[in-house]
Amino acid sequence: MAKVAMKVNGKQMSGDVEDRTLLVDFIRDTLALTGTHIGCDTSQCGACTIQLNGRAVKSCTMLAAQAEGADIMTIEGLAQGDKLHPVQQAFTECHALQCGFCTPGMIMASVGLLKDTPKPTDEEIYHGLEGNLCRCTGYINIVKAVKRASQLMAG
Amino acid sequence: MTPGKHSRLEDQRFITGQGRYISDVNLPKQTYAYFLRSDRPHAEIRSINAKAALARPGVLAVLTGEDAIAAGFKPMPIFLMVKGRGGAELIKPPRPALAQGKVRFVGDQVALIIAESPAAAQDAAEYVEIDYRDLPPSTTPAAAIKPGAAQIWDIAPNNLLFDYEMGDAEKVEAAFKAAAKVARINLHNTRVVANPMEPRACIATFDNAQDKYTFYSVTQGIGGLRMQLSAAMGVPEEKIDVVAWDVGGGFGVRFNAYPEYMALLMAAKKLGRPVKWVASRTETLLADENSRGVDSTSEVAFDAHGKILATRFSFLCDIGAYCVPVGAFINTGGIFGQLTSVYDIPVSYARSRLAVTNTAPIGAYRGAGRPLMSYAMERVMDEGARITGIDRIEIRRRNLVPTNKFPYKAYHGKVWDSGDFVGLLDHAVKASDWHGFAARKADSTKQGKLRGLGIACYIEETGGGFAPHDEVELRFGSNGELAMYAVSHNHGQGHETAFAEIIAKVMGIARESIVLKNGAPESPRLVGNATGGSRTLHGAGSVMFQGAKEIVEKGKELAAQELEVAAADVEFADGAYRIKGTDRKITMRDLIDKHKGKANHPLNVKTKLTIGSTYPNGCHIVEVEVEPATGVTEIVKYSATDDIGNIINHQMVEGQLHGGIVQGVGQIFGEHAQYDAETGQPLTGTFMDYYMPRSNALKGMQLFDHPVPTKSNPLGAKGAGEAGNTGSLPALMGAIVDALRSAGVEHFEMPATPARVWGALQAAKAGKPAAFAPAQA
């Protein structure tokens, strides 16, 4: 067992974990932030995507201990109070979600993508979301939503 | 189509991380389950020794098939209404909660380990010793029914469970003899895995005092799940509560109970503590119901003018190691419900054989049999066009059911109540600029690419439903909000929004004041169908519509009292009751609020309707470009024209079509659950090996409506959930074949992976144009 501490959604958090505990399990089980999902065992689906030190990261690809001291944002920390983040706003406007299971990861990945590429082309969106799977939407509205979010963010 | 103005009501919680999926929930004193699964495809279990596992830290119990026998469990139920050739019954292999005596596929659950943590349970599984005697496996139906193949079930000679036929073999044979031309094609519809993004997750509990089970689960409908659990556990339905919240996708594979569920309930009773199980993706791939995996042969007899004289089909269907509750249905009635498709066909004959194999059991997946039929029909229509030299549009048009023949009674007895197949085809041809293809192809050729054009017309019978009717209850809460209760469970389709919009429109109240209480513990026990077969909107949705109208009717009396007139003098419009011919009114909202807080609100209603199938249909036209040097194929244009009747929420319907079509894209371009034929080992046990479509799957998509409302339900709606998938498979494959033909490939079959496309092109160059043709079914 080891003690880990990190900043999550602006708050200092800590907990005891087994050495082998994945960051995603720490977030879900210890911190009870269950908006971050688990959809695979091999880091392919992106349902677990969070922001770690400002970058979109799959939280199943690292150990909780590796995030010691990190600054993390999960889907729960994205909106400012009642005010949705433009990516959240665009996802609902464009009907970019159905069952909602991939959605937190998709949104966090899109936030990361738009940070690097504020005005993405279709190809750049395909590339940026390569690591995120959705089984419901056929992605068409997700791609639309990323573009819409880009517009919203440009103001 | 323009995007809808309103966001879905359920979206807010999903986009903020507040959805509640089973894996998010923990109950006090909860324990954790891990299933030890067979690592071999076919073997006798000689002994299981769990001593060492039980001695591991935190381990509470290890349960096996013996425990399920001791618990008095029965095999899982199997539903099939029809008999086979010569009146034979379906052979029903008994599927136990945990393997008994034998394992039959890699992934078969052998033992259940319960511990204080998920990791402890998984660790302990390594210490369970199982002594197996290996038996030879069969991984395809063709191999399983070969003489000499090892028997998977003693009760199923030659590994065949059922031989089903429909139509008139003799008349068809006579028509073929008289035919001017006969088109014939062998096809293979690959085995795929539905892969909802949420792996299965459940919590089983048992309350000793009440002698009652509660099962928190992912499901498409609590009623069906409860019924199946009750049948398999030998426990009356009143003793089982099923609770479900947000469900991360279903696509058919969250319809049935799974044997693991009974094992978990058994463990909960034994331990007196809640038992939680969250499946891994590997378990999804290995042990969720898989889908399709069908060899088929299609034949069409044409007269000299390209009119169809008769059709004949043969399907050899993989059932997997066990027959799941709907496994036999989808591969018989599920396919043959559309026997004559959109065409006016005088006589037909079809046969379907269901074989067991040492693979994951096969269940329903987006279309549940319908895409098999559309694929078998449309691919042979293309072949018909080729051998008769008649254009692909023209040969279809000549055979479509003419619009003046509706309602049309098809040869196999189904009645297509409404449609305009010819008008729809014309609409689709125009919308897709079919006739501009030659110019686009010339451009592609200049760039060294092969361009292909594909078309598919389809019809499907949406689910008639297994329940006798759909029942809903509408109850006003203490704040005047309206709670809707129904069996059909939302797992992405948007029930919360669609139902609320239907009711809001009738009653003239805000849709935000209407809440779907799906699968909640306090729900009344209702009769109704699960979500499936594309029937929720016109099934439960129609009952919501009727319920809202009943509320309006009930309210007349109350409004009359408020307005101090006779009910006959009151009329309802735009959300308010008015005294006829005056301005005096009371709004529905005010009337509801006047009575709010009462234990039994006077406007509460419970109502039901029996709603049957609808017949959505359409035409999908696709263009692809193949890069011959790499075999990479891209969809460059996809236009779908569909008749799904009246549309309640455009944006959500489009979403359903997008999802269904892209699942078709996934199957055509790469999804393929594979087993090694020799060892029986799965080759696609993770997302590293199992291809899934990604965000670039479908570009250039256009949707067009050609609605012909149906009178079979009050909404005039037809099912939309599976239409996209049913149209997409043949259209996509037709386009790929068309492209490859221009490079000399005669036959090609899914999946169109770059390696296979490239291989087929190389084979054609080497003088083997049919190297990728499947065998006869």
Ligand code: FES
């Ligand atoms: S759970 Fe992390 S990528 Fe799938």
Ligand code: FES
């Ligand atoms: S919305 Fe269901 S997986 Fe993306």
